[in-house]
Amino acid sequence: MMYALDLIGIAVFAISGAMAARQLQMDPFGSLILAGVTAIGGGTLRDLLLGITPFWIDDHNYLYVIAVTAFITMIWPLTRGWPYRILNVADAFGLALFTIMGMSRALSAEVSITVAVVMGVMTGVAGGMIRDLLSGQVPLILRREIYATASLAGALTYAGLHHLAFEWHASVAIGMLVTLVVRLSAIRWKLTLPTLTHNT
Amino acid sequence: MMYALDLIGIAVFAISGAMAARQLQMDPFGSLILAGVTAIGGGTLRDLLLGITPFWIDDHNYLYVIAVTAFITMIWPLTRGWPYRILNVADAFGLALFTIMGMSRALSAEVSITVAVVMGVMTGVAGGMIRDLLSGQVPLILRREIYATASLAGALTYAGLHHLAFEWHASVAIGMLVTLVVRLSAIRWKLTLPTLTHNT
Amino acid sequence: MMYALDLIGIAVFAISGAMAARQLQMDPFGSLILAGVTAIGGGTLRDLLLGITPFWIDDHNYLYVIAVTAFITMIWPLTRGWPYRILNVADAFGLALFTIMGMSRALSAEVSITVAVVMGVMTGVAGGMIRDLLSGQVPLILRREIYATASLAGALTYAGLHHLAFEWHASVAIGMLVTLVVRLSAIRWKLTLPTLTHNT
Numbered sequence: 084m085m086y087a088l089d090l091i092g093i094a095v096f097a098i099s100g101a102m103a104a105r106q107l108q109m110d111p112f113g114s115l116i117l118a119g120v121t122a123i124g125g126g127t128l129r130d131l132l133l134g135i136t137p138f139w140i141d142d143h144n145y146l147y148v149i150a151v152t153a154f155i156t157m158i159w160p161l162t163r164g165w166p167y168r169i170l171n172v173a174d175a176f177g178l179a180l181f182t183i184m185g186m187s188r189a190l191s192a193e194v195s196i197t198v199a200v201v202m203g204v205m206t207g208v209a210g211g212m213i214r215d216l217l218s219g220q221v222p223l224i225l226r227r228e229i230y231a232t233a234s235l236a237g238a239l240t241y242a243g244l245h246h247l248a249f250e251w252h253a254s255v256a257i258g259m260l261v262t263l264v265v266r267l268s269a270i271r272w273k274l275t276l277p278t279l280t281h282n283t
Numbered sequence: 284m285m286y287a288l289d290l291i292g293i294a295v296f297a298i299s300g301a302m303a304a305r306q307l308q309m310d311p312f313g314s315l316i317l318a319g320v321t322a323i324g325g326g327t328l329r330d331l332l333l334g335i336t337p338f339w340i341d342d343h344n345y346l347y348v349i350a351v352t353a354f355i356t357m358i359w360p361l362t363r364g365w366p367y368r369i370l371n372v373a374d375a376f377g378l379a380l381f382t383i384m385g386m387s388r389a390l391s392a393e394v395s396i397t398v399a400v401v402m403g404v405m406t407g408v409a410g411g412m413i414r415d416l417l418s419g420q421v422p423l424i425l426r427r428e429i430y431a432t433a434s435l436a437g438a439l440t441y442a443g444l445h446h447l448a449f450e451w452h453a454s455v456a457i458g459m460l461v462t463l464v465v466r467l468s469a470i471r472w473k474l475t476l477p478t479l480t481h482n483t
Numbered sequence: 484m485m486y487a488l489d490l491i492g493i494a495v496f497a498i499s500g501a502m503a504a505r506q507l508q509m510d511p512f513g514s515l516i517l518a519g520v521t522a523i524g525g526g527t528l529r530d531l532l533l534g535i536t537p538f539w540i541d542d543h544n545y546l547y548v549i550a551v552t553a554f555i556t557m558i559w560p561l562t563r564g565w566p567y568r569i570l571n572v573a574d575a576f577g578l579a580l581f582t583i584m585g586m587s588r589a590l591s592a593e594v595s596i597t598v599a600v601v602m603g604v605m606t607g608v609a610g611g612m613i614r615d616l617l618s619g620q621v622p623l624i625l626r627r628e629i630y631a632t633a634s635l636a637g638a639l640t641y642a643g644l645h646h647l648a649f650e651w652h653a654s655v656a657i658g659m660l661v662t663l664v665v666r667l668s669a670i671r672w673k674l675t676l677p678t679l680t681h682n683t
Binding site: 112116131139140 | 604
């Protein structure tokens with residue numbers, strides 16, 4: 084179950100990376116690299132910090148999923164106007180999945196719940212941040228669009244349910260749903276959090 | 284003693300990250316992430332390279348200091364014109380502290396003095412470089428403002444004192460002072476090193 | 484033999500980093516850092532992912548080669564017009580060397596051939612990507628110039644020869660040659676791969 088979700092998350096972020104590459108008119112292998120970095124960047128960073136072998140080294144399915152998904156994304160016919168919206172929605176799904184999967188993996192490596200929240204948010208946002216940096220864009224999380232906030236909301240929800248010893252599958256589903264709803268609402272109604280500053 | 288300095292360094296860099304976020308009008312949780320990445324980025328990289336557990340995983344105080352400092356920085360009332368100058372000075376303090384603390388930690392992991400100098404400079408400059416990259420700016424170190432040079436000057440001073448078996452507290456203080464004086468002088472009098480090139 | 488090639492690869496990428504720094508009019512120690520990050524970035528990432536100590540920590544020759552090469556690059560007199568072309572050719576050599584050296588090192592750490600290809604391409608392209616990011620440029624690999632493709636072509640050639648149990652020195656030479664020919668041809672005749680998309 085967790086494994087299937089992980090593969091779906093990888094596919095979703097690979098799509099978002101390959102779509103960013105498509106907008107930049109990159110060649111197929113450059114696209115593959117951008118898709119790969121987006122998909123495995125966050126999880127790889129998490130595993131390095133936890134001191135465990137990066138998840139894609141002992142299991143080739145992740146790399147195969149990235150290659151296939153990136154290729155399909157490259158050749159998929161699109162009508163004009165779609166790409167940006169799809170990219171945002173794919174990104175929201177990936178954010179939700181990776182935040183909760185990252186927390187779950189961190190907790191099974193026996194770190195504290197505080198560190199697990201940090202790891203979850205990092206797993207969720209790092210891949211997309213690297214994708215945006217490599218695309219020459221200011222990362223999504225810096226664009227006042229309730230991006231990190233959505234990840235954190237899901238992570239704290241999951242942390243609470245974990246603390247209450249809630250059933251795992253339900254906790255994962257609810258945690259993901261919170262992130263998704265917050266992020267998609269922010270996109271749909273262009274919500275932003277107020278900044279806390281007085282000046283400027 | 285070293286622990287207190289470490290926490291101060293974390294706070295100072297968290298401030299510099301949160302102030303950069305403030306100038307970009309980021310939302311609170313995006314600011315928190317930028318503050319966190321700036322504060323723990325360099326030290327985390329150092330610990331990964333040394334093969335030891337990142338310093339913030341087993342000790343939550345670092346994360347709490349970041350959260351509190353970032354929050355205060357967000358709500359602190361500022362008169363116009365201050366931010367850029369404060370950001371630069373906070374950054375100089377962080378650079379000095381992290382360079383020497385990074386070297387000290389590398390030496391206690393029993394690497395050579397040459398590698399320790401590299402680790403010190405890396406600990407000092409990496410967090411700020413990541414902050415600048417994520418803010419969509421060319422990193423400070425690339426702006427011909429004697430930034431890396433200040434870090435290196437302090438690191439070499441500390442290396443010399445360490446080699447001479449100088450007392451630890453004094454070595455730390457002198458090493459930091461060298462970096463601070465070099466960096467703040469460069470800011471104050473707009474000093475630059477000559478480039479070594481003949482052409483252009 | 485492998486050691487000598489490794490040092491040459493380091494020198495070549497240090498040159499490419501120092502030349503990028505020169506174009507940005509960076510000061511000497513900023514240049515040194517950019518040269519160093521470009522030279523050891525890819526290999527350091529590979530070693531972290533393989534869970535082994537980064538190659539430059541136990542052997543100072545790498546750091547010395549970087550320092551000397553970067554210094555020579557800074558003071559080398561150049562006639563106008565040369566820099567960009569030299570930078571591209573130095574980069575192509577480094578790409579070829581690091582791709583094959585990275586694969587070779589990954590294979591000796593006993594990962595699968597698929598992961599070794601990923602590691603090889605990563606070792607080849609990561610240093611240059613970091614250099615471009617820090618220089619405020621969109622990375623070379625994103626500029627539709629058959630960059631990642633050249634690395635992948637060499638990596639797959641080497642993988643095939645390794646699978647056929649071909650002699651090591653010859654495999655290294657042929658793998659590097661494939662990357663070099665593909666990359667230099669792309670530069671010389673401004674070749675690009677077609678993108679696979681229908682729209683836009």
